[in-house]
Amino acid sequence: MLTSPVLVLNLNHEPINVCQVRRAVVLLGKGKAELLENGRGEISTPSAKIAVPSVIRLVNLVRRPFVQRKLSKKEIFMRDRHTCQYCGLQTKELTLDHVKPRRQYGDHTWENVVSACIPCNRVKAGRTPTEAGMALLRRPKAPYPNPYYVLYNRTILDEWRKFIPWVDVG
Ligand SMILES: [Zn+2]
Numbered sequence: 303m304l305t306s307p308v309l310v311l312n313l314n315h316e317p318i319n320v321c322q323v324r325r326a327v328v329l330l331g332k333g334k335a336e337l338l339e340n341g342r343g344e345i346s347t348p349s350a351k352i353a354v355p356s357v358i359r360l361v362n363l364v365r366r367p368f369v370q371r372k373l374s375k376k377e378i379f380m381r382d383r384h385t386c387q388y389c390g391l392q393t394k395e396l397t398l399d400h401v402k403p404r405r406q407y408g409d410h411t412w413e414n415v416v417s418a419c420i421p422c423n424r425v426k427a428g429r430t431p432t433e434a435g436m437a438l439l440r441r442p443k444a445p446y447p448n449p450y451y452v453l454y455n456r457t458i459l460d461e462w463r464k465f466i467p468w469v470d471v472g
Pocket of ligand 1: 386387388391418419420423
């Protein structure tokens with residue numbers, strides 16, 4: 303329950319994040335957010351009953367919240383839509399590949415890290431795509447700071463839908 307996802311809207315109603323109930327309750331408690339939707343009933347604490355939020359809205363406008371995205375496995379897989387950037391296979395069995403290998407002093411940056419399936423990673427090994435005779439589907443780059451990016455590859459909860467009516471349900 304405490305780790306269930308909560309949709310966080312900016313003051314201007316743009317979705318800016320998905321956090322956990324635990325974090326949302328703290329934001330509500332500190333007056334940094336207001337509860338928009340409570341689709342999950344209440345939790346009891348020693349002092350009070352607290353609504354379990356499913357959608358909250360920040361009381362202050364957060365500007366440019368997406369500029370700094372931390373490079374991580376999860377973020378790279380999300381950017382690449384869980385698709386191997388060499389063969390195009392969509393799979394959960396992905397690895398991180400440094401386009402210019404680390405041993406050739408390739409950087410650990412958005413521009414040099416892509417998702418690769420295990421077979422492609424094995425074939426490429428410690429080589430550049432050119433050396434391995436492989437081609438990238440697209441040039442890797444830092445994800446565009448799109449506010450709706452936060453919803454990619456997320457399960458959209460029913461309680462969220464009226465706040466994000468443009469999201470393709472299919
Ligand atoms: Zn592959």
